[in-house]
Amino acid sequence: MRKSKIVNTSKILSKKSMIKMILNSILIFGLFVFSHCDEDNSVDDLKADFSYEYKEVNHVVFTNQSEGEYYSMTWNFGNGKEETTTDKKKTYEVYYPLAGDYDVTLKLLNYSGGTKVTSKTINIASTDFVISFTAEVDALNPNIINLENTSQGQFESFKWIYRDKEIVDETAHAAYFPFVGSYEIELQVIKNGNEISLKKSISISQNDPDYIDNLSLVWSDEFDGLIVNSDNWTFETGATGWGNNELQNYTNGGNAEIVNGYLIITAIKLDDNTAVGSYSSSRIISKGKKEFKYGRMEVRANVPEGRGIWPAIWMLGSNISSVGWPVCGEIDIMEYVGYEPNTVHATVHTPSGYAANGDGTSVTLVSCEEEFHNYGIIWTEKQIDFYIDTPENIIYTYNPILKSEDNWPFDKPQFFILNIAVGGDWGGAQGVDNSIFPQTMEIDYVRVYQEVL
Known part of the structure; x- marks a missing residue:
């Protein structure tokens, strides 16, 4: 009978483990020495002084x-x-x-x-300049903070910074804060060409009940001239679909006129087709001429009617050429689509919600095709309120709690657009009725009110 050879595997494993441990130790030690030598060598020739x-x-x-x-x-x-x-x-x-x-x-x-x-x-050794200021609530108006620059020493100039405002070289200044909330006030001083600043936080306990009354008319177009005022408006032209597959060709003034103190924009049928270029209309913009950030914007208008018509009173960010849409932000003060009579729409478009996903509302306004109505917004750094006829008649408020570039591009100037489109993805969703033409939108005025405090 053949005998089996008995192998002591525990001894072999023990030797293998020991050899492996020794090799690993040598490797780790080598890496340690190498890395430390490399680190030392990398800065040995440096002397910071x-x-x-x-x-x-x-x-x-x-x-x-x-x-x-x-x-x-x-x-x-x-x-x-x-x-x-x-x-x-x-x-x-x-x-x-x-x-x-x-x-x-x-x-x-x-x-x-x-x-x-x-x-x-x-x-x-010595103090040359101390920046300081006081900020006290006004005894008669809790929405005013009285500021005083109490800085010690010589300086060239200074300015107050708050609520996107910059007030230059007013030692005593009444800062207006119309809305509840916490705010930061900064005093920025220039001394010997150096900028030195100090910030303080303040709290406002109530909204100003007289905010609307305190706004002042800063610009308007009453359309009381003979032609559309080129100091205020530019005609945008072309039949490009305008991003919405619209059918009209916008002309250079041929479809807009001033009559008895009203701007009349007219949409005209040019042939019996319902194709691009079968209609003409006007679209005027205030870009580069009249642009505004914050305030009460109001347009008094009477809208056209009929299936396929799409008038709008709206605003776009003045930076649209550099950042594009919807990053620039869009405020649709009023839109109307003819297949939904007696209904007007108010919407904002931002990167977080645009096109069919814009934020807004639709309201019934039975007389919108027969009578003039005031369509307006109250736009502040806090929110945008949309109203019809009076500022008290708020129909929608856009006010994201946590504002960001995606949901609040409305901290930059915007310009006005007044137009009538024909057809398009929304206006022409139920086709175009060629029997309704011509159609006009009459505009009495465009007005802007802003804070002057």
């Missing part, structure tokens, strides 16, 4: 004195200002208005990602 010199009152000039091969330098001047540069010969003159010690740091970055840092403490 700078000199400084006091110049004039509270000014310090910093000069790079570093040695070795490196790519960039990052300065931290200890006063909240930091700058990165690749210019090794660049000097910095820094203004320190307040007395005290400031830790200045210079960090070098070489081409291998290695860094060297040096720090020095400078002492500013």
